[in-house]
Every structure is written in structure tokens, then in C-alpha cells.
Amino acid sequence: MDEKQLKITACKIRKGIIEGVYRAKAGHPGGSLSSADLFAYLYFVEMNVDPAHPKDENRDRFVLSKGHVAPALYATLAHRGYFPVEELKTLRQIGSRLQGHPDMKHIPGVDMSSGSLGQGISAACGMALAGKLQDKDYRVYTLLGDGEIQEGQVWEAAMFAAHRKLDNLVVIVDNNGLQIDGNIADVMSPYPINEKFKAFGLEVIEISAHDFTQIEAAFQKARTIKGKPTAIIAKSIKGKDVSFMENNASWHGTAPNQEQYEIAMADLDQILAELEG
Numbered sequence: 001m002d003e004k005q006l007k008i009t010a011c012k013i014r015k016g017i018i019e020g021v022y023r024a025k026a027g028h029p030g031g032s033l034s035s036a037d038l039f040a041y042l043y044f045v046e047m048n049v050d051p052a053h054p055k056d057e058n059r060d061r062f063v064l065s066k067g068h069v070a071p072a073l074y075a076t077l078a079h080r081g082y083f084p085v086e087e088l089k090t091l092r093q094i095g096s097r098l099q100g101h102p103d104m105k106h107i108p109g110v111d112m113s114s115g116s117l118g119q120g121i122s123a124a125c126g127m128a129l130a131g132k133l134q135d136k137d138y139r140v141y142t143l144l145g146d147g148e149i150q151e152g153q154v155w156e157a158a159m160f161a162a163h164r165k166l167d168n169l170v171v172i173v174d175n176n177g178l179q180i181d182g183n184i185a186d187v188m189s190p191y192p193i194n195e196k197f198k199a200f201g202l203e204v205i206e207i208s209a210h211d212f213t214q215i216e217a218a219f220q221k222a223r224t225i226k227g228k229p230t231a232i233i234a235k236s237i238k239g240k241d242v243s244f245m246e247n248n249a250s251w252h253g254t255a256p257n258q259e260q261y262e263i264a265m266a267d268l269d270q271i272l273a274e275l276e277g
Contacts (some may be wrong), residue, residue, distance in 0.1 A: 001045055003212045004275060009079060010040040011272045014241055015265065016075030020091035020098070022261040027091060027100065030251040031145060032072035034176040034209065034236040039076040041215045042141060051081035054108040060138050061127045063112040065120025066145035066174070067101040068253070073110070074098050082109035118151025120144070121171060125161050128169040128229075139223075143172045147179030150188045155200060161229040162201025169229040170222050171202065174209060176238035178249040197231040209236035243267050 013036045021027035043049065047060040064073050071091060078085045090096035097106040101115030111127070114120045124142035131138050144154065161169055173193060181187050190196070194204045203225045207214040215234075222230040238252070239245025242264045256264055 001212065001216050006037075006040050006044065006212050008272065008275045009044055010037045011241070011268055011275060012079055013039055013072060013075040015268045015272070016078060016085065016088045017071040018242065018256065018261065018264045018268065020071045020074065020088045021255045022258075022264075023089045024092035024100075025255050027071050027255055028068040028253045029071065029242070029255070030178065030238040030245060030248070030253075031066060031174060031176060032069040032075075033240045033242060033245065034238045035069060035072050035143060035174045036075075036240065037210050037212065037215065037236075038143065038172060038174065038234060039072050041212060041219070043076050043080045045216070046219050047141065048138070049080070049109070051077075051109065054082060058136065058138055061111045061124070061140045063120045063124040063127070063140070063142040064102055064110075064114050065124070065142050066117065066148050067113075067115035067120065069143075069145075069174075070098075070100060070102050073102060074107075077107070077109040080109070083107075117145070117148045118153040121154055121157040122160075124169060124171075125157050125164070125166060128161070128166040129164055131168055132164070132166065139168045139170065140166075141170045141172065143174060145179070146173055146175045146177065146190060146193065147184050147187065149173060149190045149193065150184075155196075158197060158200040158202060158229075158231075165227050166229045167226050170219070171197070171229060171231045173231065173233050174236055175233055176209075176236040178238045178247070178252065180249070180252045182249050193233050197233070202229050202231040204231050204233065206233045207235070209234035210240060241268060241271055
């Protein structure tokens with residue numbers, strides 16, 4: 001693992017998020033920014049994927065269960081080479097394939113259309129079970145929001161995954177503590193998240209979502225777990241690395257104006273310059 005390069009990649013993903021949401025004048029920057037480090041590790045280290053062959057039947061699969069953070073997935077796919085980075089500027093615009101939620105029919109690298117909260121993990125379970133039944137070696141990853149796990153379907157899927165012993169499935173929870181209406185603990189507390197997943201039969205690993213050493217150790221450990229799926233609870237900062245967005249629920253689904261866009265890009269450019277210097 002090249003930690004410095006991963007940090008650079010994550011920063012470029014964050015710049016892509018801000019660029020897209022600003023141009024669209026709509027979108028979800030907060031949770032996209034909080035998950036950028038996880039995306040960088042998944043697509044540049046962990047997952048067996050090839051942009052030249054996005055439908056390879058032996059590839060690893062990824063399902064963005066919290067589909068509204070599509071800006072993060074798009075920025076990641078662009079920097080991984082699935083489509084031009086310049087295309088991020090077309091987010092949510094008429095004629096663009098980069099819709100507000102991921103669309104598997106039109107966007108290379110998107111394995112599942114998603115957006116209805118709670119449903120992505122079920123799709124991931126189906127992919128993982130299919131892999132088992134077909135004796136395939138691919139692994140399946142799904143990213144959930146911590147507000148999203150208030151949905152009951154999440155827990156049905158967790159029960160199913162454990163019952164079917166889907167050890168090729170990794171469930172990642174972006175635990176930034178905030179959802180559209182505020183603090184998740186105030187809206188409808190899902191805590192203790194770790195104990196809940198353990199009770200449903202998953203191996204649980206708790207990490208910082210912004211520490212690549214911890215991220216690497218978690219995914220490496222997940223590969224050693226046999227007979228049950230793994231849940232990685234990743235404690236993160238909503239709006240990570242953009243000064244005025246950090247830990248601010250109002251940036252869950254709000255686009256920056258021009259002044260805010262310039263501040264955000266300056267924040268990220270400074271981080272990038274320090275990393276590349």
C-alpha cells in the first residue's frame with residue numbers, strides 16, 4: 001500500500017465531488033466527502049476490477065447502498081479510468097449519464113443501480129450468494145450510511161447474509177454520525193451499531209474511515225474470515241477536508257455557491273499541494 005498516493009487519490013476524489021455538485025447546483029457532498037478514503041482504498045487497492053473490462057464476470061462487485069453519494073462513486077470511477085474526469089462536470093445535467101443516483105445501464109463500473117435506502121445491501125447479498133452457487137472467487141462490497149441502517153431491510157439482509165454464510169461479502173458502514181435531519185442518535189439511534197451486527201451473526205471490525213493503515217488492516221482481516229460476512233464500521237467525518245462542511249448536517253444534500261466552491265477547492269488544493277510537495 002502506497003499511503004501517500006492513496007491520500008493524493010482521495011483528495012482528487014474529493015475535488016471531483018465538489019466540482020460535480022457545484023456544477024449541478026444539487027447533490028450530496030457531506031457523505032460523499034466522508035467516504036472518499038474508503039473509495040480510494042477499495043478501487044485502487046482492494047478490489048479486483050479492470051476499467052477496460054467493466055463487465056468481467058470474475059470481477060469484484062461494489063454496491064453503493066447509500067446511492068445519493070453517487071458523486072463520490074463517480075469521482076472514483078473517473079480517476080480509476082472508467083470514463084474521463086472532465087465528465088464529472090456534467091453531474092445531474094440533461095443528457096449526462098451521471099445521474100443523481102448510480103445507473104448500471106449507462107455508467108461503466110456501476111454494478112447496481114441504487115438510491116432507495118436500505119436496498120443496496122440486499123442486492124449485494126444476492127451477488128455474493130450467486131458467487132457462492134457458481135463457485136466464483138469474486139468478492140462483494142457494499143457501502144451503507146449510518147442513517148440508512150435505520151431501515152429494517154438492512155437487518156433482514158444482514159440476517160440472510162449470516163444465515164447463508166456469505167464470507168465473500170463485506171458490509172461497510174460510513175459512520176459519520178449525521179443524516180439529513182441531524183444527528184443520527186437524535187433522529188433514530190442505531191447505536192450500538194457494532195453489537196447489532198454482531199448479534200445478526202457478522203464479524204465486526206471498527207476503524208477510522210480516514211486512517212489508511214486501519215482501513216488496510218480491516219480489509220485484510222475480512223479476507224481471513226470464513227463462514228460469515230464481515231461488517232466494517234468506519235467512523236468518519238461528514239464533509240471531510242472542506243473546512244465549512246465538516247461535521248455540519250446542513251451539507252448532507254446542499255450544493256455550494258460560487259464563493260463556497262472556491263473556498264472548498266482552495267482547502268483541497270492546499271491539502272493536495274502538501275501531499276505532493
